[in-house]
Amino acid sequence: MFQTSAGSPVPEGLTIVRRSDTAQGELHLTVKPVQRSSACPGCARRSSRIHSHYERRPRDLPWHGRIVRMTLRVRRFRCGTPACKVRIFAERLPGVVASRAQRSVRLADSQRAIGLAAGGEPGSRLAHRLAMPVSGDSLLRMIRSAPVPDFIAPTIVGIDDWAWRRGQRYGTIICDLERNRVCGFAS
Structure with missing residues (x-):
């Protein structure tokens, strides 16, 4: 051994x-x-x-x-x-391999990170270059099954409206002013 x-x-x-x-x-x-x-x-x-x-x-x-x-x-x-x-x-x-899984936990984590960064087919091409072959569809399935971070409700909110084209199309954006990020967008 x-x-x-x-x-x-x-x-x-x-x-x-x-x-x-x-x-x-x-x-x-x-x-x-x-x-x-x-x-x-x-x-x-x-x-x-x-x-x-x-x-x-x-x-x-x-x-x-x-x-x-x-x-x-x-x-x-x-x-x-x-x-x-x-x-x-x-x-x-x-910590090694999940039940019924065909890839190790650490390979799945790496491929999921590639999928989250690059998407389906581009991520598949990148993974093949890195000697971690996976299909674009498998990357998309891994992205969908990734845990979603818990939502923290904002306490200080900023709302802004604007016109894309006056009298025809408007947009609204909602921002979390504490964490300096966009919470929602509608047009």
Whole structure:
């Protein structure tokens, strides 16, 4: 096994079991979790009794300009609590990869930031240049699912009306004078 460090190609909490290079120049890593036990989602009791394994293949951030593909060995554990309804459960890796996700949390965060800054197709082209390939439609889905910051109601408001064309078209702008930002706009 390889030791991981701050400049590691894998997220924290994982260790590299095997590393190989593909013909396309991609880096393929077989990784497994460092922790020896996992908490049951039913009763929250930790278990180290392994039932079986399965593999997930999430994508991860590029490393030195190369696309990284991971094979993640996920373990299924047996719950030892007799009253718990959950008998067998898969270990959760919330800081690494979300349930049923095809990309790591850190790759999803980077791609979402690209999508928020550049949009769909332009963001897709930028992500491909940065070795994080993603479609424009996927970027738009990630933008829509991004958490929206809580709205703070303004207490000091400024309102201004103007005419785009006198007698035909008017506009109104509402500004938050405390935070110096526009709250609304209508024309």
